[in-house]
Amino acid sequence: MKLILTQPVSGLGVAGDVVEVKDGYARNFLLPRKVATAWTKGGQKQVEAITKGREKRALKTAEDAAAAKASLEGTTVTVPARAGQGGRLFGAVTPTEIAEAIVAAGGPQVDKRRIEVTTPIRTLGTHTVHVRLHDDVSADVKVDVVAA
Structure with missing residues (x-):
């Protein structure tokens, strides 16, 4: 099943990534916890918005994280x-x-x-x-x- 991550998931990816996972993992873990949404053509715009926001925050927070x-x-x-x-x-x-x-x-x-x-x-x-x-x-x- 193809999903868009809305939050970071350890071992899978960060918010905005499009991932392919097994159906059971998506249905029983990712979707109920609202850490991912189903991928659609319209969802691609959501991916771009999440990625753009993450890039803006990443430059500022990298120095703070160090x-x-x-x-x-x-x-x-x-x-x-x-x-x-x-x-x-x-x-x-x-x-x-x-x-x-x-x-x-x-x-x-x-x-x-x-x-x-x-x-x-x-x-x-x-x-x-x-x-x-x-x-x-x-x-x-x-x-x-x-x-x-």
């Missing part, structure tokens, strides 16, 4: 979480909690959808998460999970 990367990579973010015996958490640390901790530590405002946690954080200690600040700029942030 500055944010410098501040993020030098900072360790502390996230308090409830833990049981042996340092095991009740649940997992979410990208929302990480985004809030970054702001609390004096870092820049980061969208929770741009934080990639490869494996769920379910133990106390220091973990590394990947933050996509821009298409070309990303930072690795150290997250220190402590018992609350």
Whole structure:
């Protein structure tokens, strides 16, 4: 099925890209979450508008992203979480909690959808998460999970 992405999707593309995906992935994941719309000839105008807007923002935000990367990579973010015996958490640390901790530590405002946690954080200690600040700029942030 041919779709137009309206938001960035990890491993697939960014807003404005025309992608070909399997029907089930489109019906069950992309379309219900409103991250993509069906491709049509009229939708091509929408693609051009999204691409033009993204190019305007990209020039301005690339410099901001480089500055944010410098501040993020030098900072360790502390996230308090409830833990049981042996340092095991009740649940997992979410990208929302990480985004809030970054702001609390004096870092820049980061969208929770741009934080990639490869494996769920379910133990106390220091973990590394990947933050996509821009298409070309990303930072690795150290997250220190402590018992609350």
